[in-house]
Amino acid sequence: MSTTTAAAPVRPDGPEPQGNRHTTDPRRRKRTLMAIGGVLVAFAFVAPYVVMVLDSLRTSSDVKSTPPSFLPKVWQWDTYAQILGDERFLNWLKTSLIVAAGSTVIVILVAIPAAFMTARHRFPGRGAFLLLVLVTQMFAPTSLVVGLYRQFFELNMINTYGALILTNAAFNLAFAIWILHGFFSSIPLEVEEAAALDGASRFGILRRVMLPLTLPGLVTATIFTFIAAWNEYVVALTLMIDDDKKPLTVGMRAYITGYEQHWDQLFAASVIAVVPVVILFAVIEKHLVGGLTAGSVK
Numbered sequence: 001m002s003t004t005t006a007a008a009p010v011r012p013d014g015p016e017p018q019g020n021r022h023t024t025d026p027r028r029r030k031r032t033l034m035a036i037g038g039v040l041v042a043f044a045f046v047a048p049y050v051v052m053v054l055d056s057l058r059t060s061s062d063v064k065s066t067p068p069s070f071l072p073k074v075w076q077w078d079t080y081a082q083i084l085g086d087e088r089f090l091n092w093l094k095t096s097l098i099v100a101a102g103s104t105v106i107v108i109l110v111a112i113p114a115a116f117m118t119a120r121h122r123f124p125g126r127g128a129f130l131l132l133v134l135v136t137q138m139f140a141p142t143s144l145v146v147g148l149y150r151q152f153f154e155l156n157m158i159n160t161y162g163a164l165i166l167t168n169a170a171f172n173l174a175f176a177i178w179i180l181h182g183f184f185s186s187i188p189l190e191v192e193e194a195a196a197l198d199g200a201s202r203f204g205i206l207r208r209v210m211l212p213l214t215l216p217g218l219v220t221a222t223i224f225t226f227i228a229a230w231n232e233y234v235v236a237l238t239l240m241i242d243d244d245k246k247p248l249t250v251g252m253r254a255y256i257t258g259y260e261q262h263w264d265q266l267f268a269a270s271v272i273a274v275v276p277v278v279i280l281f282a283v284i285e286k287h288l289v290g291g292l293t294a295g296s297v298k
Contacts, residue, residue, distance in 0.1 A: 049274070056080070056267035063263040079268040089269060091244040092251035096230055097276065098161050099247060103168035103229040104222055107176045110169075111221060115180035116206055120192070130181070137174040141167070145238050152239060159241045167239070168229035176221035183217035184210060219284050227277055248273045 055063050056079055058072040065073075083089050118126055141148075148167060149158070157163040187210065195205045211218070233249040240246045243254075248269070255266040 049271075052267050053271055056264060056271050058264055060262055060264045063267075064261075076264060079264050080272070083265055083268045083272060088243065088251065088254065089248075089272075092246055092248045093272075095161070095164075095240075095245055095251075096247040096249070096273075099164045099168060099232075099236075100226050100229040100276075102161070102165040103172065104225045106165065106169040107173050107225045108218065108222060110173060111176035111180050112206070112211070112218075115177050116184050116210065118177070119181050119184035120189075130178075133174045133177050136170075137178075141171060141232070141235050145234055148235060149238055158239055159245060161245070163239050164232075164236055164247070167235050168225075168232055172225040172228050175224060179221050179224075180214060180217050183214040187213050222284065223281060226280055230277060 054070070054072060057075050057077065059074055059076050062069075062073050117123075118130060148163075152158050152160075152163045191209060191213070192205055195209045200208065231249060232247075236247050236250050240250065243251070252266060252269050252273070255262045255269065
């Protein structure tokens with residue numbers, strides 16, 4: 001009587017085939033190099049802000065010391081409390097917020113219908129209008145500051161928030177129109193026709209259909225306008241006379257004069273001035289991502 005046993009499966013004990021390792025190594029190396037490059041680029045952008053924060057925590061004499069040190073010799077934590085308790089700084093901050101927010105609202109309210117009409121309707125002079133809008137973007141505020149001062153002087157608007165709001169809105173309107181014009185033009189005409197067949201009015205189509213689809217463009221125009229108005233300097237320096245009505249970009253010069261230099265306070269004020277822009281982007285960024293993915297599964 002003979003017995004038979006089933007042969008056990010043989011497991012290869014040799015080294016892993018070289019082909020897979022050769023194909024994965026270049027990809028892994030490429031990802032590693034891209035990660036290192038991304039870290040270096042991020043560091044190049046973040047480094048000035050790191051230095052600004054560290055200098056705001058130094059004493060004023062430490063900022064001017066030679067040779068400089070990377071970390072403060074004495075950590076001065078009460079500088080931010082001094083800045084936030086400075087009534088002048090709070091007035092400058094209020095002016096910057098009013099001017100930037102007011103300019104942004106005006107730009108968006110005017111740019112939306114202008115971009116929608118130029119993108120969806122062919123009317124005589126449409127090309128000339130778009131060209132004129134583009135040409136206005138080429139003028140720098142510095143070259144027009146004398147004319148602006150004369151115009152607002154005649155209107156009795158010197159040293160008013162309205163002068164800065166209107167000026168910043170005018171200089172940023174062209175960019176917003178062109179950005180939104182491109183987004184409106186990219187939406188298929190059938191989407192608008194389908195909404196019209198469902199009984200939507202022209203305003204309803206714009207509000208319920210077109211604006212949600214152009215949300216990334218609205219976010220871009222909003223951020224660009226707010227930052228541009230927040231950072232504007234030349235026009236504000238010319239039109240605003242009272243110290244308590246100056247924006248941050250102009251008012252912070254008071255910390256560095258020919259008689260006294262408070263570098264620690266200047267850097268602390270600069271750090272605080274960055275915060276509203278960061279908050280705006282953090283709040284609005286999720287809407288940007290939502291707008292980019294909207295309709296992807298419909």
